[in-house]
Amino acid sequence: MLDSLVELVRGKRIVALTGAGISTESGIPDFRGPKGVWTRNPAAEKQSTIQHYLADPEVRRAAWRSRLDSATWTAEPNRGHKALVALEKRGKLHALITQNIDELHQIAGNSIAKTIEVHGTMRRVMCWSCGARSPMEDALARVRAGEADPPCRLCGGILKSDTISFGQALVPAVIDRAMEAAAEADLLLAIGSTLQVYPAAGVVPQAKENGARIVILNDQPTPFDPIADAVLRGAIGDVLPRLCAA
Numbered sequence: 001m002l003d004s005l006v007e008l009v010r011g012k013r014i015v016a017l018t019g020a021g022i023s024t025e026s027g028i029p030d031f032r033g034p035k036g037v038w039t040r041n042p043a044a045e046k047q048s049t050i051q052h053y054l055a056d057p058e059v060r061r062a063a064w065r066s067r068l069d070s071a072t073w074t075a076e077p078n079r080g081h082k083a084l085v086a087l088e089k090r091g092k093l094h095a096l097i098t099q100n101i102d103e104l105h106q107i108a109g110n111s112i113a114k115t116i117e118v119h120g121t122m123r124r125v126m127c128w129s130c131g132a133r134s135p136m137e138d139a140l141a142r143v144r145a146g147e148a149d150p151p152c153r154l155c156g157g158i159l160k161s162d163t164i165s166f167g168q169a170l171v172p173a174v175i176d177r178a179m180e181a182a183a184e185a186d187l188l189l190a191i192g193s194t195l196q197v198y199p200a201a202g203v204v205p206q207a208k209e210n211g212a213r214i215v216i217l218n219d220q221p222t223p224f225d226p227i228a229d230a231v232l233r234g235a236i237g238d239v240l241p242r243l244c245a246a
């Protein structure tokens with residue numbers, strides 16, 4: 001099975017789409033899985049909903065407390081991330097579209113030019129009023145120093161992580177870039193994503209309609225399994241390095 005897949009990968013223009021599943025092996029919990037953040041603590045979902053976040057200071061204080069404790073700050077890229085770096089080094093990675101907000105792809109060594117973060121990054125904050133961006137670690141230092149809900153230093157506005165919350169519009173230019181890359185792919189590798197969140201999941205049919213082969217690597221079934229050329233269920237850290245070594 002893997003041998004014929006390795007053949008599929010050979011000599012192709014590859015676009016990877018990654019979701020939370022590639023980062024769980026780095027110790028970052030997903031959201032809706034059995035050990036997911038929202039499964040264990042449904043109240044945490046409110047912190048990720050823009051209306052609640054903007055309206056309720058207590059929701060923001062709770063959000064800052066949980067940001068302080070995020071597993072992301074100590075997480076390191078795993079073998080799955082490194083396999084995609086190897087693919088880029090060999091000139092085969094056309095684009096890396098990620099739903100993840102942890103920047104582990106860039107830390108592993110994928111170039112910023114190839115990486116398309118459709119849901120933003122939690123390593124930066126943005127001001128809801130003036131749009132100014134600044135490093136998350138500066139804001140967290142203020143929280144540690146006693147500011148429970150630090151305001152924007154420029155305008156006093158509400159700060160949030162520079163990610164796409166529920167109820168918040170995606171960045172059209174970023175989505176356009178992802179869709180364009182998907183249309184140019186010879187092979188789309190969908191890795192660790194349940195492919196249920198749009199518009200990110202839409203890159204799969206977009207690639208398919210433009211003639212790409214589709215390989216899905218995820219531990220749960222996805223809605224696009226029926227149109228995939230191959231569906232793999234193994235651990236990403238085991239399967240992806242072998243697949244990318246072609």
Ligand SMILES: [Zn+2]
Binds near residue numbers: 152154155156157
């Ligand atoms: Zn501001």
